Amino acid sequence: DIQMTQSPSSVSASVGDRVTISCRASQGISSWLAWYQQKPGKAPKLLIYAASSLQSGVPSRFSGSGSGTDFTLTISSLQPEDSATYYCQQANSFPLTFGPGTKVDIK
């Protein structure tokens, strides 16, 4: 199985800040990576697929980059509604696996 790691495990930032979350795969996955946002008590929501493609309806302040083993999710200007846990997921090979999550809090 491909193992996914994320850093940091949590981050606290102010409204308007730029926030960057990293995701690393245990082996190369090309651009087969997705990012999700999950709020408490809710299902995850797809933000980014194919490493950098923005899902329809997702605000443009979210962006993704990377390929191979190292990936980044960036929130360019943090908003109060962005408080959530963010997960990466590799889509290169089965079983599909997720990272452990990064919790983003608003200061």
Place this chain on the structure above:
Amino acid sequence: QVQLQESGPGLVKPSETLSLTCTVSRGSINTYYWNWIRQPPGEGLEWIGYIYYSGSTFYNPSLKSRVTISVDTSKNQFSLKLNSMTAADTAVYYCARGSVAGTEFDYWGQGTLVTVSS
């Protein structure tokens, strides 16, 4: 916009079989991959497996011996059976639509909490 809704018991006894159904509305179950994903309380996400509308399946090897996913296209539903349940299987169970490529999950159900307890 496609909607998914899980249904099934919230409480299962140890050693018994969990049966959940996901009903797809505002869209056809034909085409796409249909997945089950679970999340233990306070923990991360685990992919259980998928079924393609044609009936082909792929399961997570960690659960493969205990899992069966089936589809009923006439009812626009797909189902999960997980046998020999233990406390470690306590989780929120989600159904989700996989993209055409089967690589990411673009629509999710709201999730249903399943507790394993006697």
